[in-house]
Amino acid sequence: MTAWNADAETTITEAGSVILVEGSSFCISSRSGDIRPDGETNGAFFQDTRILSRWELNINGFPREPLAAQRPDAFEATFVGRAKWPDGRFDSPLVVRQQRHVGPGLQDDITLENFSAEPVDCSIELLVDADQADLFDVKGGRPNRHSALTRSVRGNELVVEAVSDGQRRGSAIRAAGAEVSEYALRFHPTIPARGKWSTSVIVVPLVNRVSPDETFTEAGKPRLRTGVKRHRAWEKSVPPITLGESSVEATLRWSQRDLGSLRIFDPGHPERVAVAAGAPWFMALFGRDALLSSYMALLIDPDLASGTLQTLADIQGTKVDHDSEEEPGRIPHEVRLGVTPGLSRSGKAYYGTVDATPLFVGVLGELSRWGLSEDIIEALLPHADRALDWIQDYGDRDGDGFVEYRRATDHGLANQGWKDSWDGINFADGTIAEAPIALCEVQGYVYSAYLARAGIARAAGERKTEQHWAARAAVLKEEFNKRFWLPDKGYFAIALDRDKKPVDSCASNMGHCLWTGIVDEEKAPSVVRRLMSREMFTGWGIRTLASDMVAYNPVSYHNGSVWPHDTALAATGIMRYGFVDEAKKVARGVLEAAAHFDGQLPELFCGFDRSEFHAPVSYPTACAPQAWAAATPVQLMRILLRFDPDLTRDVVHLAPILPEEFGDFKAEDVKLAGSRITLSAKGSEGSIEGLPADLKLLKEPRPPLDTQLGGQSGD
Structure with a gap:
């Protein structure tokens, strides 16, 4: 991260x-x-x-x-x-x-x-x-x-x-x-x-x-x-949320407060707002963190996502620089302000991330569904196309259709996905995978990027462009399900290593693949069963690595701990493929864990089973506040509401499945396409006030394999 x-x-x-x-x-x-x-x-x-x-x-x-x-x-x-x-x-x-x-x-x-x-x-x-x-x-x-x-x-x-x-x-x-x-x-x-x-x-x-x-x-x-005036303006502008379950309501308020405190502004463009990764050590712009956090916070404020995209577009790679790992079209990993350049060695930005670039395109596609200004989309579209060029020209190192990473310098990050600790990618027997490495979730992000670009083209009436990217997505999905699937284990490999050998550890990364929709529908039940197994689901969240893997350690950074954002994206994917009860169970587990942290979810916590301790065990160096942990409860509420705008098709989906103990939910002044709407829900009933007349409310979940990042489903 x-x-x-x-x-x-x-x-x-x-x-x-x-x-x-x-x-x-x-x-x-x-x-x-x-x-x-x-x-x-x-x-x-x-x-x-x-x-x-x-x-x-x-x-x-x-x-x-x-x-x-x-x-x-x-x-x-x-x-x-x-x-x-x-x-x-x-x-x-x-x-x-x-x-x-x-x-x-x-x-x-x-x-x-x-x-x-x-x-x-x-x-x-x-x-x-x-x-x-x-x-x-x-x-x-x-x-x-x-x-x-x-x-x-x-x-x-x-x-x-x-x-x-x-x-x-x-x-x-x-x-x-x-x-x-x-x-x-x-x-x-x-x-x-x-x-x-x-x-x-x-x-x-x-x-x-x-x-x-x-x-x-x-x-x-x-x-x-x-700075204080900005904070007060944020407090007044974010949607007031009320919920019958007081502990969950308190958690959502912590989310709003933390996201507000982590906002950072570009002095050259004070109207733009992005989100820093987390306090205390990561109060800077991180491409992957900001993109995922702002995506998960859409229900609170879509401006976080648009500001993040605009800010990252301004520092998108333009040249090849091995010290900073900059490449044309690449979205940076982190931007620093100190005297020491950090990982870059040659400037303030370090570009060593494999996933920020496809996520940039995917989030832009999702924002187009939320009704982002056409002027902003038009201005960002050339950057999205350059990001897609990077995927083909630099991300896919060997022309096999998959995006891999290998650091260009020995002071760069050895692992360049979200599990970027040195030992984060390993086989079931504990052997460390060697680069170049093609991560499973990154292929899902690329798949979403292709479909996002196709969706933007469809909305603009560009039929040829739409067909091109939809076809690219279909080919990638087919090859992914062939090469990454482990039929004897019933789950997806976390990666392909330098020899194109599947890295066979059972890890949470495949939950992101469900989120992006790259998983074949017939394989989804097996993946969900594994994610919900005793080896993976602790009762508080989904472990980063299954407890029956050799490298498993519940107090490690990436090999058995629970990361709330990781679990939330997996829950989104589980819901997307129609596993409502399982998604609700995961969401409730994370929200119940939050109550033990006084409502403020940390970056991660230890992966002990819920039966071992009465409360989740803290991880000693976890950031709090931390952006994608703060955005997690917002995303979990969104999947429980099954709230999915698609303004490119002039529809808004709302099909709530709130737990009974949650009582009445209400979110006022939610931003949508230049309007402010009010969402209300209780159990399986929901309504929207203030919806623009040209939009149709569909009280049914979005189709399970609909395109782009936000797809949610469930019967």
Whole structure:
């Protein structure tokens, strides 16, 4: 899912950490609000650089006793603690409130309140440092690779800078009334009886000694910043969703909140919005993650998908570059802002992904069904055609009709599908597959891309183009079902290896093949049985690898864990082929798992069976919030509603199969073709208010093998 390689595993974030996010900026601190230098992954980050690596507040020579840490918004936290009296006694009437905002820098509003009947002289020391470490180095637990830090006191500011790869990064730290030294800000207030003392500590990031726009200031109001206004506008624009089952409703609200907090904006096109992969380590644009997440979030806001497509189109590959693995027409894997280019080595974008390019075309096709503006489709269509050219000219390396990957450089990702850990693709006996590798789900994505292009051509009246791509899809489907099917096992191989040998492990990837519709209808029952078997379905979700495989490990990243988005796409495929009860069982399992995470699904969790533990077991380095985990409940509700617009045919399908305990469902102001509609459902009954007069409501599921990504069915 992300830039995860054998030499770049993430150190574990401290238990109980408080994570704040706004755009690509984020902050990780302890529950007290402190950022301790012994916490390797703690810090405040701006443009992939750590602008604060130490932030320890001591009062009267002692750290605070933490009482509460509250996060009313993704970008804001309030920390409450108790300070010791100057004589060191514990039962102190000194209370510390610290309100933190993150954005283009950081602001901490610190208030010390004296609840005693006598004034008190306090000594306050804020120990600070800013190592300017690149995010990749912090994430990997590696020491800094830049030149030595320089510290200078300039007036009332401490400026900490470093130079790396010709770029100067720095932090300017200040607070009114502070005594500033090279390592600390100090205050010596007298706090009156029943009185307060306050200050604002501000950190401004510097890139080549230039500060970003709209930094925090003493006179400014943090809640009036552009980033906060965007967040508030999002809260007002997303569909209000109500549901009789309160825990599922809470999960859906978490989804909306997390997706809103993960949105990122192109400064050159502020009207476009894309979605970052996840906090804390992947607050950047990842092609595959953004495309899948925005697809699954269509019910919430189709603009996420259109903005993602537009943003990715602007950085689509134009040349061959082995260092970055860029190729003409290829959609990038990730885009970074830091000094260190990361996996690219030669720029800010790294293109080493095999699936983002076909997904780009498939999502465009799905948006055309949702009534995306013809002007936007027309502008994106040349990019879709270049993506299709990449599939033929570069993706299909040996001309056999399948898309394979093999990294072009030894610093690139060894595996370039969504299971991109070094050991993510293996045989049933545990042997690691060798590249070039053709993944089963990637062939499904390509199949959907061909059909998506055919559908766009059909809507435009381009009969010849439609027939061309429909024929390409038919050939691919036939060959896929011949070459990837394992008749003795009753499921699809996860891949073909370098010798075109089927990689015979039983993995969740074949669920994506159901989602895309590339599976022959007569093979679907066997695939569904395997996905729903005890070896695959834990009760909370579908394992990435079956428990009877040699490489199975329930606490691995990709070899036995449960990824909510992976399970949701498999559930969509299961529903698509008409297995209603099975799809409902999977959806309910994931939503029940979410309740054990207080409604906020993490990136992944361990693959233990539900009978072993009363709750799903957390995976230690899972991102939360994380984009496709946040979008998962939205997608699950969509398949339970069996809500499928197809404006290219002037119809909208709605055939709900909601569990009885869900009660009444209602989603207001859902965006569809420039209109706002209201979806209502209970059990097997559903209705739509505000549907444009030229659209026909069909209270039946979409045909099971209808084209493109969103196909759902069930009787």
